[in-house]
Amino acid sequence: MGHRVGLFNYATQETGGRVDFDHYLLSDTLTAQARPLDTSALDAAIAHAESLDGRHYPADAWAAAQSALTAARSARAGHFGTQNQIDAPERALSYQLARLGVLAALPVTVTAQARCLGGKAYVAVRARNDSDGPVGVALETAYGSRSFAAVAPGASVYQSFNSRAVSVAAGTATVRVTGVVGGRDVTTVRTVQHPAATCGG
Template sequence: MNVDAPGDMRQVALGRGELDLPAIIAAAEPYVEYFTYEWDWAPSFETSAESYQYLRCFRSDDGGGEEDEDSLALGRPVTASSIDEAGHEPEKAVDGNAGTRWSSAWSEPEWIAVDLGASYDLSRVVVDWETAYGSGYEVQTSPDGETWTTVRTVTDGDGGFDDLEITGTGRHVRLYLTERATQWGFSLYELEVYGAPAGQLDLDVEVQARCLAGQAYVAVRATNGEDQPVDVTLATPYGTREVADVAPGANAYQSFAVRSTSVENGSVTVTGTATVDGGDVTSTVEVDHDAVACA
């Protein structure tokens, strides 16, 4: 099992039963990640619900592991163009579990997109491919999930791990998959995204679910901490309010009627837009609120 160059990866089934894993891992260090999962298909054989032990070896750019950093995509809302069957939903690509996967229909183009919840200056995307990998695809970013900008194009993908440096800013990241390497669709174990918070407006957001006269309301207040006016949008499942030119130190406020005696756990989205140093800056903040029962 050769792992000679940065980005190289090999995966082998070690079998079942008692194995001298410490000796195996010691021999392959420092490029080893060990895990166990349910393997449901492989190129040369097919099994059914049998647990195999796998050793995944890869070489990073520095010859060793980087300090752990959580992917911005981990557990975030994700959508995709299609799935091939139940159990391969797009959520499986951002669950942090190398034993689950998203798989598309057997066609092209396909896509998978993740909402990071806020705008980030993006630096890196990691794709952990299953056997059905993409040989051609684009990494795209978007501020709103509708208008996309391509920040990296891959034309010679060879599967395994794709660790891609990118430069771009956005709240949404999408893999736009244009060329299959196999007869199947596109399938990946994990999609990871890394970066730092983009230039953010100073908005202090408070959200509270509360009761008034036996009815549930969700109250949202966004206070402008900038030195210039900010246009603010308060968005909830129960309505949206836009407030233009909120003055420094002032706030945009709305109590949204749920039209029910209770409200479940949820979240609201607050977006602010202002001109800072001659350029337009837009910040988006998501804030959760608790459930409340008024009767």
């Protein structure tokens, strides 16, 4: 029959008002079943949250996950009387971890310039791996593309693309970064503007 929740309001001053239930964090284990308490899922969620790097996630989502982690740690440090006291903070934290998994990105610094060399216009693109693990990087412009495998943390890759013309219009370069965040394969796409350039007389 599912879960049923009752709210009783005993007004002492005046009647009226309302209460909204946004969501429930309930255990699948009923207290009446008298099963042994199991903290394994909560422990796993805390351990996974502690292994993540905030640089890979948007600030607001990271803050929400850290708040859920703090609540889960606090609950774990206390005394449990029911399985729901374990499962509620675990599910709140797991929800935030799932959200981070969707929003995960690989930090990368990207620059693009237009320059002249030998009377021809070039578009030069540089990308630096700002994450703590190796990544694959693909540089793409209107004048060509190049890929690099296993770019080390803190390392940069660079390519100057020959337009084979004396000028280039202002445009964009695209950088695709692939790697692993929190045990998941992630691809992050960054687009950067480059200015126009005219070479020669």
